[in-house]
Amino acid sequence: MIRAMQPADTPDLLALLNWMDDAPEREVFAPSSREQGELGSECEDSVSFVYDGDDGVQAYCAISPFRDGMVLEGPLSETGEHLTDLLRRAVEHAEGLPVYAFCARDNLGVRDALEAAGLTPMHATDFYSAPLSGLAQGAAVPADYALVTQLPIADYRALYRAAEDAWASRLDWSPEQYDAHFARDDVRLLVLTRAGKPAAFAELELNPEEARADVTHLAVHPAERGQKLGRSLLHLAAADAAQHPEMRHLRVRAHDHMHAARALYARVGLGHCRSIVTYMLDGEEEA
Template structure:
């Protein structure tokens, strides 16, 4: 039976989350909470559904949360149960909004259920990792360049726009939103300038709980490419993370079409650690 999640289901859903955590190939986008109180709070204002077995125990879970221009799917997560039926019920509750989903490339059960329910794979994102200390030892600012930690919102947008046509998310941010983002304690910006003009930047998000720094963006102006500035920015970002002893690894990501980023991480000695497929179900496509 598929029904809305109840407060008393929290222990069963937590058991499913623990089961997922035990094996990378079971990964899907899922609630962050790992205790009952936090899980109840996180699910309180969301559409959360479970599949109940014959014995009354929860066999599978999925949920919907706000994301970008629509919703993001949590799950489908289950050791059994009717995953396609659970997804179909979630889609009904999406009210026609676009629904994104994320699953490990090797999570075949979840991916088959998503595709059976009309979700289309958009791209695969590969993740790479390396020790912060090893990368930080390579940190050098080339002659003729200056490293700084500041960009005006206008300069940030211009470099962001020039560096990669596929990027668009930050272009809609206001000056105040950009300034607030870079004022966060867990965000760091490393900028290279030449002749007073910004030519590249690397952006970090610090995650002490995971002992990790995430390289969220690397941008090099097209006119400056071919001079290994990507590797320079990567090493400078690692040196920034090395100021925090609790951060032991640096993680970077690249979509399947981002061949220069993949080459950068390979040449810098990062190791591939996981792959995630992004899915979208968009019933609004083709509407006038």
């Protein structure tokens, strides 16, 4: 039967998460904790459901706040059963808000269940990776440009807007949120300027647990395109990450419509490693 998750279900959920981790094609958006105590605390922030069978918890799905709406965690089921029923139960708690879901492109069972529950695929995001050692060798600041690691929030926002970026939530950050983000030890901002004006930047986040540095965003001002600044920033980001001995790989991402970014990644030697599909169920709130 489907019921609300209880604290005693945490070991069974942990087993499901570890099962998911064993194969990339099983990936869904899910709790990040892999320790029983931390996992129990993380699940308290979600409305969580399980399918309880004869042998204990066999499937899991939850819903929690996300951006302008809600996000589904899961569904997870080793047998592939009860996915749609769990999804529908979780979506009932969306309260008219948009509902998002994320899963591996090859996770066909979950994708079928998401669509059966009324969610629609929006786009795919592909991830590309390469060893830092090779990428860092090409690091050089282009002639006529300077490299800085800080940017006033007004200049940051202006470059975001000029680059036609869709990551609108960044534009809503307060100065305090902006300063706090770039004060983090695991975050880097690399900016190329020309004549003192920002031309392009890359944001880098270090993930020591996975020995990986992620370029979370790359922006080039339209007036500066064609100067190979994107390529330069990828090499510079790799060199920056390589200063940390625990880092081994650089990873980037691109949505399926970002053809120029995909071509750039191929040219610098980044290989495809992962694909995630974003799903959405439109909200029904009255204006």
